[in-house]
Amino acid sequence: MDERLKPLFTPWKIGGCEIKNRIVMTSMGGTNLLGWMEKNHFDKAGAEFILKAAKNNAGLVLPGCQCVYNPMFGQWLYSNEKMYKELADWMPEFHKTGAKLFVQLTAGFGRSFAVSGIMEKIYTSPALRALSKPIMDLDKITASASPSPNRWSDKVPSRELTKEEIKEFVTAFGKTALLLKNAGVDGVEIHAVHEGYLLDQFTLAYVNKRTDEYGGSLENRYRFAAEIVGEIKSKCGSDFPVSLRYSVISKTKGMRQGALPGEEYTEAGRDFEESKLAAKYLQDAGYDMLNCDNGTYDAWYWSHPPIYMPKNCNLEDVKRLKEFVDIPLVCAGRLEPVDAADAIKEGSLDGAGFARPFLADTEWVTKLMEDREQDIRPCILCHNGCFNMCHYKGVPNDQPLEDSLHLARCAVNAETMQTDKHFIRKAKHPKTIHIVGGGIGGMEAARVLKLRGHKPVIYEKSDVLGGTLIKASAESYKGELGRLLEWYRRQMDLLGIEVHFNTEIKDPRKFGRKSDIIIATGSRPRVLASVPGHEKMIEACDYLSGTEVGDRVAIIGGGLTGCEIAYGLALEGKHPLIVEMKDDLISQKGVCLANSSYLRDYFELNKTPVYLETRLKEVGDGSIVCTDKAGQELVIECDSVISCAGYIPNPAIEENDRTSNMDFIGDCKNIGNLRTVIWRAYEVAMRL
Numbered sequence: 001m002d003e004r005l006k007p008l009f010t011p012w013k014i015g016g017c018e019i020k021n022r023i024v025m026t027s028m029g030g031t032n033l034l035g036w037m038e039k040n041h042f043d044k045a046g047a048e049f050i051l052k053a054a055k056n057n058a059g060l061v062l063p064g065c066q067c068v069y070n071p072m073f074g075q076w077l078y079s080n081e082k083m084y085k086e087l088a089d090w091m092p093e094f095h096k097t098g099a100k101l102f103v104q105l106t107a108g109f110g111r112s113f114a115v116s117g118i119m120e121k122i123y124t125s126p127a128l129r130a131l132s133k134p135i136m137d138l139d140k141i142t143a144s145a146s147p148s149p150n151r152w153s154d155k156v157p158s159r160e161l162t163k164e165e166i167k168e169f170v171t172a173f174g175k176t177a178l179l180l181k182n183a184g185v186d187g188v189e190i191h192a193v194h195e196g197y198l199l200d201q202f203t204l205a206y207v208n209k210r211t212d213e214y215g216g217s218l219e220n221r222y223r224f225a226a227e228i229v230g231e232i233k234s235k236c237g238s239d240f241p242v243s244l245r246y247s248v249i250s251k252t253k254g255m256r257q258g259a260l261p262g263e264e265y266t267e268a269g270r271d272f273e274e275s276k277l278a279a280k281y282l283q284d285a286g287y288d289m290l291n292c293d294n295g296t297y298d299a300w301y302w303s304h305p306p307i308y309m310p311k312n313c314n315l316e317d318v319k320r321l322k323e324f325v326d327i328p329l330v331c332a333g334r335l336e337p338v339d340a341a342d343a344i345k346e347g348s349l350d351g352a353g354f355a356r357p358f359l360a361d362t363e364w365v366t367k368l369m370e371d372r373e374q375d376i377r378p379c380i381l382c383h384n385g386c387f388n389m390c391h392y393k394g395v396p397n398d399q400p401l402e403d404s405l406h407l408a409r410c411a412v413n414a415e416t417m418q419t420d421k422h423f424i425r426k427a428k429h430p431k432t433i434h435i436v437g438g439g440i441g442g443m444e445a446a447r448v449l450k451l452r453g454h455k456p457v458i459y460e461k462s463d464v465l466g467g468t469l470i471k472a473s474a475e476s477y478k479g480e481l482g483r484l485l486e487w488y489r490r491q492m493d494l495l496g497i498e499v500h501f502n503t504e505i506k507d508p509r510k511f512g513r514k515s516d517i518i519i520a521t522g523s524r525p526r527v528l529a530s531v532p533g534h535e536k537m538i539e540a541c542d543y544l545s546g547t548e549v550g551d552r553v554a555i556i557g558g559g560l561t562g563c564e565i566a567y568g569l570a571l572e573g574k575h576p577l578i579v580e581m582k583d584d585l586i587s588q589k590g591v592c593l594a595n596s597s598y599l600r601d602y603f604e605l606n607k608t609p610v611y612l613e614t615r616l617k618e619v620g621d622g623s624i625v626c627t628d629k630a631g632q633e634l635v636i637e638c639d640s641v642i643s644c645a646g647y648i649p650n651p652a653i654e655e656n657d658r659t660s661n662m663d664f665i666g667d668c669k670n671i672g673n674l675r676t677v678i679w680r681a682y683e684v685a686m687r688l
Helices: 003-009 044-055 081-095 117-124 126-132 163-182 198-203 223-236 272-285 297-303 315-324 337-346 356-360 364-369 401-405 440-452 468-472 479-495 540-544 560-571 593-605 674-687
Strands: 012-014 017-019 023-025 100-106 187-193 242-247 252-254 289-293 329-332 351-354 432-436 455-459 498-500 516-519 523-525 552-556 575-579 615-619 623-627 633-637 640-643 647-649 662-664
Touching (some): 044 081, 163 223, 198 223, 252 297, 272 289, 315 337, 356 364, 440 455, 440 479, 516 674, 560 575
Parallel strands (some): 329 351, 432 455
């Protein structure tokens, strides 16, 4: 192990509870022990994941948060005593690992509840709202500190939570914590004066406009959170550890307005001066630890950092807070292990919080300890599998229902939280399987086939493995994508996969009609052939492969690819502009609001010209001609034009040459993202 990492593997205490090392697996929706957005029960899939993380050297494990009042079906978490018995039966197996378990309890979401289009229809129809109340009482589960707009939708506003309801919640926390303690759980974490959830909405002056004892002064705004820990301590005893998920600074300018790293702004929520007083107040109220980050749902990229956010984005603020409290502090948020270890060594941090790395590779801590960092499958910070809650103009959460109900899956690891259908099963009749294309889809298929006992053979027309990911990982801020590419190439070497480079397969019949063949040939760019001068444009992949551009660059297409290229150009000091036909940037499913809002906010802050509802009409020398939504022509000066008009499947096999033993994976079947490529490759490889 790297010497600098050793502070991560020293013991520490939360109250009287000793933790064997400083690695904290922080909560993620979907990794729940007692069910998520369904009737509460002991969740075996969640337990399997939690146990695997504990076996792989996490010191403190926090499963996904549990609503003390379930948004679905409206039952209180303390009402199903049977599941606590099952939890108690499981706890000895967990404790064999030497790890400790704190269950995270939440009062709910308030105005941050991710309203979908279906929910809008339910709420705006009196009849549907009444009918759905026993299943999903939107009026109750979106209630906030004060009347306020929902983060996702203008059609489902939040009402004010009553004092009677607050008391119900406080009582529920105490009852639930006692059941958990009696089941053998080591502590609880209260979720959250963090990220703009319901308890945080009470603390934030821009949301909380109350005039009763829960509004106004700092003591009043933090009273709800203080009453909760007081109730738990009175029921469970002063020695039962209670942590609090806590955002040091809100990084928020107002409703639906985040503040970017380095931006000068006026804080609408909790600034550091308030935070140091609030942290001391919460400590004195009885909390034994603060599990820290920054942000709110209005500034969501702080709590769920995309790849554009700086590494260790929350660390310095957490270290500053250490001067004002005596209880342990944990920091989370794109944390680098070596930097966390340095902070622990110097005494400015107590625990290092990690979440998504466990989804990408549950064994990553073990590999770190064994000096095998190159074998860690990296999280690429995409949110495509774990939290793809997407939102764009006029559309609330556009996440598929299947994903809403099954969070904490992983784009780069098809097995995460899906071991019921994604698991390696040895082949009964091993055979040779030909794979045409050595991109990520082809390599994932080869990896799974080899693990099953087959002999996969890759045919790649270029001289290197990686396909489109080589270009996608080329920009300066995309180091994690480069690490994923290297991980796949390493797997090919470790598994001894046979690869034929510089080999283009035009006629798969050469393998024989009965041979199993996987086609993974990717896509080709959509060409705007009807636009005069289109041949003067640089295709996105050509740009990412090294084609030079001038200073002022027009990006045609404001989807994720176009916006990321514009962002990369801006980081280089160039001056991009974006032309998009739709009424918003990144108006597409599957891109988490944390990711898309960062890019939108970045372009607004840096005054990047964005032309929405605008169509490219002509490409000239030194300019482009566009038409806006009113039909007016715009002449926009630029030095270069990059086409980001999308991609078309490129199966590279003529219809007449296809056989029944041929499977198509990745973008050559349907245009998607790394999640769709990797998951389908895994599934096809398991079927053969």
